[in-house]
Amino acid sequence: MRDLVTLSHIEGGIALITIANPPVNALSRELLEQLGRRIEEAAAAPGCRALVLCAAGRTFVCGADITQLDQPITAANDAFNPVMDLIESLPKPVVCAMHGMALGGGLELAMACHYRIAHAQTRMGLPEVTLGILPGAGGTQRLPRLAGAKAALDMISTGRMIDADTALALGLIDGLTAQSDAAQAGLEHARHILEQGLPPRPTRGLAVDSGGLDAEALKQALDTAGRNTTHPAARAIVECIQAAITLPFSQGRELEGRLFEACRASDTSAALRHLFFAEREAAKLPGIPSSLQRRPIHHIGVIGAGTMGRGIIMNFLDAGISSVLVDANRDALENGVAQIRKTYESRVARGRISAARSEAALALLAPSLDYADLGQCDLVIEAVFEDMDVKTAVCRQLGMICKPGAIIASNTSTLDVDALARASGRPGDFLGMHFFSPAHVMRLLEIVRGRGTLPEVLATVNALAKTLRKVSVISGVCYGFIGNRMLESYLRETDFLLMEGATPRQIDQAIEEAGLAMGPCRMLDMAGIDVAAKVLLEQGKAGIRPSDPAYRAVVGRLFERGRLGQKNHLGYYRYEGRDAIEDPEVAMLCEALARQHGIARRDHISNSEIFERCLFPLINEGCRILEEGIAYRTGDIDIVWTKGYGFPDHRGGPLFMADRIGLPTILERLAHYSRAQGNEHGYWTPADLLAAHAASGRPLSQWQAPAPTHEPA
Numbered sequence: 001m002r003d004l005v006t007l008s009h010i011e012g013g014i015a016l017i018t019i020a021n022p023p024v025n026a027l028s029r030e031l032l033e034q035l036g037r038r039i040e041e042a043a044a045a046p047g048c049r050a051l052v053l054c055a056a057g058r059t060f061v062c063g064a065d066i067t068q069l070d071q072p073i074t075a076a077n078d079a080f081n082p083v084m085d086l087i088e089s090l091p092k093p094v095v096c097a098m099h100g101m102a103l104g105g106g107l108e109l110a111m112a113c114h115y116r117i118a119h120a121q122t123r124m125g126l127p128e129v130t131l132g133i134l135p136g137a138g139g140t141q142r143l144p145r146l147a148g149a150k151a152a153l154d155m156i157s158t159g160r161m162i163d164a165d166t167a168l169a170l171g172l173i174d175g176l177t178a179q180s181d182a183a184q185a186g187l188e189h190a191r192h193i194l195e196q197g198l199p200p201r202p203t204r205g206l207a208v209d210s211g212g213l214d215a216e217a218l219k220q221a222l223d224t225a226g227r228n229t230t231h232p233a234a235r236a237i238v239e240c241i242q243a244a245i246t247l248p249f250s251q252g253r254e255l256e257g258r259l260f261e262a263c264r265a266s267d268t269s270a271a272l273r274h275l276f277f278a279e280r281e282a283a284k285l286p287g288i289p290s291s292l293q294r295r296p297i298h299h300i301g302v303i304g305a306g307t308m309g310r311g312i313i314m315n316f317l318d319a320g321i322s323s324v325l326v327d328a329n330r331d332a333l334e335n336g337v338a339q340i341r342k343t344y345e346s347r348v349a350r351g352r353i354s355a356a357r358s359e360a361a362l363a364l365l366a367p368s369l370d371y372a373d374l375g376q377c378d379l380v381i382e383a384v385f386e387d388m389d390v391k392t393a394v395c396r397q398l399g400m401i402c403k404p405g406a407i408i409a410s411n412t413s414t415l416d417v418d419a420l421a422r423a424s425g426r427p428g429d430f431l432g433m434h435f436f437s438p439a440h441v442m443r444l445l446e447i448v449r450g451r452g453t454l455p456e457v458l459a460t461v462n463a464l465a466k467t468l469r470k471v472s473v474i475s476g477v478c479y480g481f482i483g484n485r486m487l488e489s490y491l492r493e494t495d496f497l498l499m500e501g502a503t504p505r506q507i508d509q510a511i512e513e514a515g516l517a518m519g520p521c522r523m524l525d526m527a528g529i530d531v532a533a534k535v536l537l538e539q540g541k542a543g544i545r546p547s548d549p550a551y552r553a554v555v556g557r558l559f560e561r562g563r564l565g566q567k568n569h570l571g572y573y574r575y576e577g578r579d580a581i582e583d584p585e586v587a588m589l590c591e592a593l594a595r596q597h598g599i600a601r602r603d604h605i606s607n608s609e610i611f612e613r614c615l616f617p618l619i620n621e622g623c624r625i626l627e628e629g630i631a632y633r634t635g636d637i638d639i640v641w642t643k644g645y646g647f648p649d650h651r652g653g654p655l656f657m658a659d660r661i662g663l664p665t666i667l668e669r670l671a672h673y674s675r676a677q678g679n680e681h682g683y684w685t686p687a688d689l690l691a692a693h694a695a696s697g698r699p700l701s702q703w704q705a706p707a708p709t710h711e712p713a
């Protein structure tokens with residue numbers, strides 16, 4: 001076992017204990033055991049008068065090792081609190097010197113020390129709630145004693161980080177330092193403590209300033225948090241803060257331990273921990289070494305000043321990258337620039353960014369009517385109309401205009417990236433960058449690797465995604481990539497359910513009750529019925545639309561009737577302002593389509609049928625995407641859906657949820673609907689991968705892709 005904690009004795013009777021567990025000094029069980037031993041050694045050393053605790057590397061401790069939270073944590077096997085108690089009960093002052101970040105168990109460790117000093121740029125927080133848990137190493141009891149109950153409740157229930165100045169003002173730390181060496185800073189503070197003759201200061205002995213959190217305020221907070229039934233930690237946190245105010249430390253800590261374990265064992269926490277790692281895994285490129293030389297990206301171009309083009313280019317302006325926005329139409333270009341300026345002005349007005357930051361971003365924007373101005377760009381993204389002919393022509397031009405080594409990307413949401421790559425004449429430099437609308441807000445970026453995309457090009461754009469603060473997922477080339485391909489079966493069943501007698505409201509409510517942010521009918525009305533109809537048209541042109549004349553017939557008929565969705569107040573709903581109102585016109589339209597296509601109607605369709613028919617084919621398609629090698633991992637698909645389509649984090653994404661429901665159940669329901677609905681068009685045929693895992697009892701999460709090859713086609 002490597003040394004994770006070292007002890008060195010410093011002249012003047014100060015023991016220096018340094019944690020070293022890169023990259024974030026996560027507190028593993030092993031580390032905590034070593035830490036306990038080093039502390040006991042230090043305290044027992046003759047002449048030791050004080051201890052300093054710090055960490056090596058870029059940051060102080062960023063929390064418990066999350067990978068070790070899959071096992072039950074009880075008082076019997078708790079590795080945290082015995083170490084915290086050991087530190088806090090030492091008869092010699094213990095100083096904690098923080099830098100970088102002190103998060104979760106790391107901040108709890110600092111709070112168990114007697115004194116705390118932090119570099120001026122340090123950030124601190126207890127983000128456990130983002131993992132569906134609460135601080136489990138005394139944080140809910142010590143933070144109120146140091147910073148007051150109100151500030152503690154806010155920090156722990158939001159999981160937000162605070163800066164060092166705020167921490168000082170709250171009393172969480174005792175001083176700031178400009179000393180970049182944490183050990184030195186700690187030693188200086190320890191000498192100061194000894195010179196002042198200051199005694200150990202056990203945090204548990206400090207009084208709690210309730211900060212106005214009286215019984216009524218706590219009751220309200222408990223009631224509010226209790227309504228968040230999908231996140232049990234919300235209420236548990238309030239209960240623990242209440243205990244910190246009303247109970248002795250040991251009883252408060254005992255309650256914390258019980259509630260921590262209950263939350264840790266919850267489906268929500270398992271889902272959130274899954275997504276934490278899935279997001280990080282999704283950014284890794286199998287078969288491509290992270291040391292591969294990437295291409296420099298200092299100046300980019302976007303073609304198309306429409307909604308997507310504007311949103312895309314703002315990501316680069318926000319990242320400080322000079323950008324040229326090209327549109328052949330002067331009015332469109334001027335409107336695009338005006339809209340971008342308006343967005344920045346509203347951000348300033350809302351206090352999201354400073355006026356200086358806004359001006360600096362806008363100064364990086366160069367509008368142009370001339371494609372030739374793209375000639376010096378390191379990356380050019382086309383965001384023109386979602387039409388294969390239009391995009392093909394643009395990509396052909398870019399292949400000639402862009403300088404050698406420039407990367408050319410298409411923002412297409414469904415079209416054949418390989419065909420566009422061929423049109424550019426530079427398939428090695430070409431890939432898809434599928435942003436999600438609004439592109440300057442949505443964090444998901446599907447990076448579509450063409451058959452010819454060079455590994456360095458993929459690695460360059462994948463690294464760029466992090467610079468743009470996007471969550472990137474790599475997709476192979478297929479219709480709709482990962483998200484939109486899975487969306488197809490979800491929308492298909494929506495229209496069939498409408499023709500069979502369900503209403504838009506019922507479908508949307510059933511799906512929203514399952515936790516999705518917005519039901520399919522509201523979503524399509526917002527995205528635009530015309531956009532959906534255009535996608536269907538492109539599918540027909542590409543020969544991938546099912547031969548079923550009833551396939552998504554409702555959206556086609558809505559479009560024919562000129563119902564474009566929210567944009568003209570008529571879609572699946574009628575809109576009065578933003579209020580969506582069921583429209584008898586749509587009910588009659590669905591009845592007529594049912595008659596036209598010989599679809600039997602029913603008076604009652606259950607919410608569980610709606611849930612299963614919309615989501616199980618979506619899961620099934622996700623399994624096909626895996627077995628075809630379009631996605632590398634099950635977690636990638638979960639990230640696409642939770643970051644790009646409003647799938648609830650607390651269910652971990654569609655494939656994580658499938659494992660929780662049970663693959664045999666899903667398989668059986670697909671077979672049921674195959675019998676009930678007929679399977680003439682293969683809508684209900686299970687993916688081989690799903691059938692195999694259901695038969696073998698292995699969860700989808702254990703599926704491993706074969707190592708991909710990156711040889712260009």
Ligand code: T1G
Pocket residue numbers: 023024026062063064065066067080101103104105106108127128131134135136137139277280281
């Ligand atoms: N445990 C295990 N691995 C972790 C980790 C952790 N706490 N934090 C990061 N990693 C891994 C991560 O998976 C990645 O691995 C690498 O470190 C770099 O991370 C008792 C129980 C600190 C803001 O919730 O928010 O304490 O992909 O890419 O962008 O009350 O990591 O390289 O193999 O994210 O610079 C509470 C979680 C835990 C903080 C740094 N703490 N971490 O971001 O790097 S629960 C947290 C983060 C707890 C106690 C309870 C971020 C970061 P790989 P990264 P980054």
